[in-house]
Amino acid sequence: MADNDNNKQRRLVEFKDGCRYGKFGKTKAYELIAQERIRAYKMGGKTLIDLDSIDEYHASLPRVESRAML
Template identity: 50%
Template sequence: MARGKNRKGKKKGHQKKAVFSQPPQLATIEAAPAHDNSVTIQMIEDLVERLNTVSRELSGLKAQKPRRLATIKEACAYAKMGHSKLYEMINTKEITAYKRDGRTLVDLDSVDDMNNRNLVPW
């Protein structure tokens, strides 16, 4: 490397100076052309119908509650039964179960429903 030069081949001590410029002037905003702002009854009725549709869809989403899912081991402890009996009830569709990533997950609400169906009044 030549004496007095840095790696980029420039002489030492010669750095670019920061140049500050004045901010650009804001452009003047011209008035927008006038539009017809009249609203018809049909436009209002269409808007109300759309709002009602969205409202019905949102109320349907709120009604759903999240599933309580548990592994087989956790479900056995929750239901106070062995895994063989639990699998038997899953196969007979008394209890709802799902497969996810190779694991069986049991819906604990279905376990509660099964227990409520099998209760004997005194």
Template identity: 85%
Template sequence: MIDNDDKKRRRLVEFKNGCRYGRFGKTKAYELIAHERIRAYKMGGKTLIDLDSVDEYHASLPRLEARASPGTESP
């Protein structure tokens, strides 16, 4: 996921806040970064997470289809 759109303003937050926003832990965050599912940047010693890429990741997740509950099936 490489984005070279220089005109677009990035919403970057510190790593911990990006994990909180994305509702995942640091291990999952590093996994998503490694698989280029979310974007991250380095600024000095800090890792910053792009919130737009987190939104894109969430939007790409498959929807869970509801199954009929036992005893509620129609004939």
């Protein structure tokens, strides 16, 4: 995932809070980071997750189409 706007203030939270915000577990979070679907940063020994990248990920998810009952 490209970081297009370097001047923008990042909304960074600790890893567990990013998982809670994104409604996914740590395994899924690491998977999304590896796939570059969400952005993460290291600060010392802590991993921080960018909340805007989670919003972008959620916005990219396909919509479920309902089927009309006949």
